[in-house]
Amino acid sequence: MKTLKIPEATIIRLSVYSRYLTQLDKKGITNISSGEIAEGVGGSPAQVRKDLAYFGEFGTRGVGYNVRDLNQHIIRILGLNKNWQVIIVGAGNLGSALTQYKGFRERGFDVIAVFDNDINKVGLTLNGIPIYPVSKLNEIVKKKQVDIGIIAVPAPYAQDVADAMVESGINAILNFAPVVISVPEEVELRNVDLAVNLEILTFNLELQKDKN
Template sequence: MAKRRAVNPKDRRTRRPNMPQSKQVPDPTLLRICRYLRILERAEEPTISSAAIAEAAGVNAAQVRKDLSFFGEFGQPGVGYDVEQLHASLKQLMGLDREREVVVVGAGALGSALINYPGFRERGFRVVAVFDNNPAKVGHRLRGYEVIAFDRLADTIADEHVSIGIIAVPRAAAQDVADALIGAGVMGILNFAPITLKVPDEVTVRNVDLTLQLETLSYHLEVD
């Protein structure tokens, strides 16, 4: 009982206990693949080389080829990659070939901006509901959404098949919100609160800490 599970947040590799066959794609690779997708969408030629992708993404060409090789062989030696085909393949392999329902928790300034952030909709993420526990906000409309009381979270998540929750609440409330989201069946969390959430291994958390980034900038300004 005192046996604390060694939660290692650095282990962001895709892992599946008891499924050793499952290919493990490094996390940096996943992030780069998403960047490559955007580059492919803006490509002007029908084919593109790893060097050209690398140039646009600001990485090494061998890196591009290695990244792609985690998912299969897409290129033609001497020619490069078929833009349209590679784009379709990557999108499917990343699970981005369909819409996903997300909820936003927290109707403050940040949550309000996220609700209709055009990038989400463009890439298949559909915000289906916005929650807040502030009575002054509940029931009011916010950018086309009615703000819903936080205690109705579970119902909505089940009814709308929501798989991702976005946490845009103050730090003090973030862990409770995470617990509630997980309890309602959400398996992925995008967390904007400046705190390290404790979650079960099977739940994936991505942290976007706005201030953290500024602080490292501060260091570089000081030192460089």
């Protein structure tokens, strides 16, 4: 299999294409061109074709792409042709919201357990998903073959949680704590920093103002 360094931007876009194709499929649309996809997701036709070209030839010249077929290919590329077991550590506001977020299940992510050290929360459930003490993390991750861990605890605890996840065998982590955490090289780590996103907006707002 050819694997010549795929840009991360390409993966992000594939994910967006897939969501768009799913919408189209629901509407009963069966065929689409790269130009129409670009229009729908806000990109360029050449970009769409380049992104797909990393993985194969999915279209028909002169015709375009079959919506459902292309979506199946992308879903397979992204590894979404099976369900993934996810745990969330932190049952505060953010952790609770993520646990109940419908967009995860729709894409094949099953949140199977939540962990928190607040004894008032342990034993309760969120949407039917049980809350365990963090001390049970290792045991449950191993028993349930968990693939992905989400960190939704305050910044000072994030590194400890990451360590516990790695220790238990998880090798993909999504971190919502606004702090840099370190993990072994072989563990996939992504950070979502909510404040950073607002700060990019304010930077751009200030830029606009300076143009006058």
